[in-house]
Amino acid sequence: MALHGAELPGLPSGASRLRNQDRELLERARAASAKALTPVSEFMVGAALRTVDDRIYAGCNVEDESQASTTHAEQAALVAAVFARDLAGDPVQVEALAVFAHHRGALVTCTPCGACRQLMSQFGPQARVLFIDGDDIREVTIADLLPFTFRLDSA
Ligand code: THU
Numbered sequence: 750m751a752l753h754g755a756e757l758p759g760l761p762s763g764a765s766r767l768r769n770q771d772r773e774l775l776e777r778a779r780a781a782s783a784k785a786l787t788p789v790s791e792f793m794v795g796a797a798l799r800t801v802d803d804r805i806y807a808g809c810n811v812e813d814e815s816q817a818s819t820t821h822a823e824q825a826a827l828v829a830a831v832f833a834r835d836l837a838g839d840p841v842q843v844e845a846l847a848v849f850a851h852h853r854g855a856l857v858t859c860t861p862c863g864a865c866r867q868l869m870s871q872f873g874p875q876a877r878v879l880f881i882d883g884d885d886i887r888e889v890t891i892a893d894l895l896p897f898t899f900r901l902d903s904a
């Protein structure tokens with residue numbers, strides 16, 4: 750069973766001081782985490798992003814038992830946003846992304862890994878990243894997480 754028999758943890762107490770929009774984003778990441786497919790690690794991650802035009806897209810990690818091609822929650826949320834976009838409209842620009850993770854029923858701190866940081870930077874280097882740190886929620890920008898970001902046109 751997807752949750753490996755454990756309860757889906759609630760938001761930490763620090764979420765109550767967030768503005769409504771950010772709490773909603775974290776709640777969407779929490780709901781997404783319940784869908785994670787994690788036969789290898791049981792480490793369940795949900796990510797939800799809000800675009801500058803105020804749409805929310807979410808994703809979860811999907812593990813591959815051979816461990817050759819696991820998809821990360823942040824990647825899944827970005828792919829969902831790209832796939833849903835109107836071709837005639839603006840490119841996807843991320844305003845904020847929230848990550849919610851748990852392992853065997855306990856909340857865990859999960860920040861986007863290096864590869865996810867690089868991918869996210871393409872969709873908004875100033876995007877805010879919200880993640881859980883104990884009872885609290887931390888907020889940083891992608892630029893904080895990934896200085897000296899690789900760019901094809903940086904030459
Ligand atoms: N994971 C994510 O979904 N996002 C990250 O950026 C860090 C790691 C997942 C991948 C794997 O399924 C599990 O967390 C443990 O590494």
Ligand code: ZN
Pocket residue numbers: 821822823861862863864865866
């Ligand atoms: Zn990652």
